[in-house]
Amino acid sequence: MFSNFDFGVIPLSLPFIWQGLLYSLKLTATAMTGGIILGTLLALARLSGGVVLGTISTFYVNTLRSIPLLMVILWFFFLIPIFTGSPMGAEKSAMITFTLFEAAFYAEIMRAGIQSVSRGQINAGYAIGMTYWQTMGHVILPQAFRNMLPVLLTQTIILFQDTSLVYAIGAKDLLKAAEITGKNYNRPVEMYIFSAVVYFAICFSLSMLVKHLNKRIAIIR
Amino acid sequence: MIEINKVSKWYGSFQVLTDCTTQIAKGEVVVVCGPSGSGKSTLIKCVNGLEPIQQGNIAVNGTAINDPKTDLPKLRARVGMVFQHFELFPHMSIIKNLSIGQVKVLGRSEDEAHAKGMKLLERVGLKAHANKYPGEMSGGQQQRVAIARALSMDPICMLFDEPTSALDPEMINEVLDVMVELAHEGMTMMVVTHEMGFARKVANRVVFMDQGKIVEDAAKEEFFGQPRSERAQQFLSKILHH
Ligand SMILES: Nc1ncnc2c1ncn2[C@@H]1O[C@H](COP(=O)(O)OP(=O)(O)OP(=O)(O)O)[C@@H](O)[C@H]1O
Ligand SMILES: [Mg+2]
Numbered sequence: 001m002f003s004n005f006d007f008g009v010i011p012l013s014l015p016f017i018w019q020g021l022l023y024s025l026k027l028t029a030t031a032m033t034g035g036i037i038l039g040t041l042l043a044l045a046r047l048s049g050g051v052v053l054g055t056i057s058t059f060y061v062n063t064l065r066s067i068p069l070l071m072v073i074l075w076f077f078f079l080i081p082i083f084t085g086s087p088m089g090a091e092k093s094a095m096i097t098f099t100l101f102e103a104a105f106y107a108e109i110m111r112a113g114i115q116s117v118s119r120g121q122i123n124a125g126y127a128i129g130m131t132y133w134q135t136m137g138h139v140i141l142p143q144a145f146r147n148m149l150p151v152l153l154t155q156t157i158i159l160f161q162d163t164s165l166v167y168a169i170g171a172k173d174l175l176k177a178a179e180i181t182g183k184n185y186n187r188p189v190e191m192y193i194f195s196a197v198v199y200f201a202i203c204f205s206l207s208m209l210v211k212h213l214n215k216r217i218a219i220i221r
Numbered sequence: 222m223i224e225i226n227k228v229s230k231w232y233g234s235f236q237v238l239t240d241c242t243t244q245i246a247k248g249e250v251v252v253v254c255g256p257s258g259s260g261k262s263t264l265i266k267c268v269n270g271l272e273p274i275q276q277g278n279i280a281v282n283g284t285a286i287n288d289p290k291t292d293l294p295k296l297r298a299r300v301g302m303v304f305q306h307f308e309l310f311p312h313m314s315i316i317k318n319l320s321i322g323q324v325k326v327l328g329r330s331e332d333e334a335h336a337k338g339m340k341l342l343e344r345v346g347l348k349a350h351a352n353k354y355p356g357e358m359s360g361g362q363q364q365r366v367a368i369a370r371a372l373s374m375d376p377i378c379m380l381f382d383e384p385t386s387a388l389d390p391e392m393i394n395e396v397l398d399v400m401v402e403l404a405h406e407g408m409t410m411m412v413v414t415h416e417m418g419f420a421r422k423v424a425n426r427v428v429f430m431d432q433g434k435i436v437e438d439a440a441k442e443e444f445f446g447q448p449r450s451e452r453a454q455q456f457l458s459k460i461l462h463h
Contacts, residue, residue, distance in 0.1 A: 123271050124308035128322035128374055129298025138321060142312050 020177025039106030301371030361392025
């Protein structure tokens, strides 16, 4: 059956596929960085004990975690032009959507991370005269981040896989690039297989890294 | 130096502190003791505003802790605190633990903070451990570092909350020795502890707490000679025969 396949299409399509992969990686990196920063702020707001901030943060996190990502991607892409009057490119729209969406998930991870640091550490920071932000920045968040690193990375692997959904709004990611070249060379199956292998290779190496980190953290503790 | 005046505090509807009043003069060492749950930790945390109070007032060096206008971080920077579980920052080396407050809070240069940190490490006998992490040290060593960290901020007084109760018996003395030395140098100290040997050696006064109230506040000689309250007598006989 494989005799009908012609994988010779792969080298030909590599430059285009590479562009797609670059976009997928860029989208992942942006959504991860922005998502962790925004997520951490949401987690702090939720843990602050303030009624207004806490409610807003909880509402944001719970809402986004209850809506399918694909719907958020589509809504954002089609709704933004209605408000701003001009369409935003699919690539840019996806970056913003993913950052806002992933923030809700990173927020829950960071909340668990912050709660994993003992209350005494906050007091220790305050006791040497640190302000709230200094205590968070120098004492609590570095420890929360370290404790949660494997979970944050696992979430990032999921995020990387989910970036293939931008295909729905026509952003040229790895999957879209594979589809386009597959059509051009009339070898769609080969190209879908190839893109699957790339997704697999990246996710598998990352999950190996998570395993390694988990072991190291177990040693530190 | 520390004035605690008619302080009451509630956790929800549960009253932890009732009408607590005592003063600690400059250079004085006051030991606070009492049964578990009597509010000792709560009281000492109120002194540097880690816990808010609902009634009464507390002043440190003339500055009211519970005045909303008070710059609490600034005041806390001058009040050293040592915790039962050390609370060193586990993700920082020992020397970083000693310099971070100096740099971020007092605005000293890295070099200056490092030099001061090393001097204090030498003083508590741990100079060789400067680049280790807290997790690599024994409890007694960690607590000495914690005292050094508090001293790195040049405190005007020191608060200790059961500094030796989480330690193995053979490590208690290395920590108490540092504290005794501090006391002899004239540091103003409020110490929650059940180490009556320490109290006999350096305390000026002993405060005995029970169920959120200061039941006894007496000069050391008086307290160990013949405590007035029955609760304090019972408590003393229990821990002295332990
Ligand atoms: N955050 C809190 N919320 C509610 N109750 C609290 C809180 N912290 C302490 N308590 C209660 O307040 C009382 C006094 O606690 P505190 O820790 O001050 O006692 P303690 O004298 O230091 O006891 P120990 O010798 O066990 O350290 C206890 O009954 C405790 O259960
Ligand atoms: Mg206590």
